[in-house]
Amino acid sequence: MDKEEFKNMANNPDFISGIYNYCDRWCERCAYTTNCFLFATEKRQFPDEESHDINNKEFWLQMEDMFRITFELLEDAAEELGIDLDEIDTEGEEQSEAEKNKRAEKHAAAKIAYDYTMEVNTWFEQSQALFEEKGYELAQMAQLDLPREDVSNRAAGIGDFVEIIRWYQHQIYVKIMRALRGQMDDFRLEEDPVQNDHNGSAKVALIGIERSIAAWGGLLKEFAEKEDSILHLLVKLEKIRKHAENEFPHFRGLMNSYL
Numbered sequence: 001m002d003k004e005e006f007k008n009m010a011n012n013p014d015f016i017s018g019i020y021n022y023c024d025r026w027c028e029r030c031a032y033t034t035n036c037f038l039f040a041t042e043k044r045q046f047p048d049e050e051s052h053d054i055n056n057k058e059f060w061l062q063m064e065d066m067f068r069i070t071f072e073l074l075e076d077a078a079e080e081l082g083i084d085l086d087e088i089d090t091e092g093e094e095q096s097e098a099e100k101n102k103r104a105e106k107h108a109a110a111k112i113a114y115d116y117t118m119e120v121n122t123w124f125e126q127s128q129a130l131f132e133e134k135g136y137e138l139a140q141m142a143q144l145d146l147p148r149e150d151v152s153n154r155a156a157g158i159g160d161f162v163e164i165i166r167w168y169q170h171q172i173y174v175k176i177m178r179a180l181r182g183q184m185d186d187f188r189l190e191e192d193p194v195q196n197d198h199n200g201s202a203k204v205a206l207i208g209i210e211r212s213i214a215a216w217g218g219l220l221k222e223f224a225e226k227e228d229s230i231l232h233l234l235v236k237l238e239k240i241r242k243h244a245e246n247e248f249p250h251f252r253g254l255m256n257s258y259l
Contacts, residue, residue: 179198
């Protein structure tokens with residue numbers, strides 16, 4: 001694929017502009033892949049699962065091709081905008097960025113989100129034996145006269161709950177930090193008050209929080225003996241949500257839109 005083909009793909013009217021900037025990167029569970037330019041380019045570059053194998057030489061050759069095309073487009077855009085790509089950031093700018101990161105890290109939403117990330121790891125480490133027992137219990141139930149479909153659905157449901165929690169575990173903190181950090185940028189004053197990067201990032205964090213809450217609720221039904229620890233994590237998620245809603249009062253308006 002060359003630069004012109006890349007541009008032609010980008011002009012497809014079926015694609016929703018920028019939709020990939022504010023998603024949770026879970027393409028397998030996304031309802032809008034046919035509207036996503038990034039998904040289409042990845043499918044064009046990697047048409048089968050084998051091509052995704054990081055040990056596959058063809059994969060890295062295709063990645064080099066994608067880099068070349070992207071860098072050519074970057075050079076064209078930089079020339080049009082009068083941006084010097086060889087210019088190195090000044091020390092003062094680096095210090096400013098570091099200060100903004102520190103301010104974001106101190107925000108209650110970021111601090112709680114970071115704690116949640118660490119505590120989820122601890123919870124699963126401490127619950128490993130419990131999951132093994134549950135697997136044995138379901139296997140025994142499958143040998144009885146109970147409908148096999150019911151047992152299979154329970155097992156699949158537990159797997160789904162764990163997958164959802166693990167998928168969003170780190171992403172919540174990352175997106176909260178991006179939202180907080182983006183809100184501090186000087187150019188944000190020129191942005192749309194609702195349709196902007198920090199509200200979009202906060203939206204993705206909220207999606208992850210609410211889906212995680214639902215998944216923990218599902219695990220609570222299966223592991224009643226872990227009620228206290230699960231409720232503790234649910235409280236953490238709810239606090240993150242409340243702080244995020246307070247900091248980004250407009251991002252709820254994005255929930256029913258693509259951005």
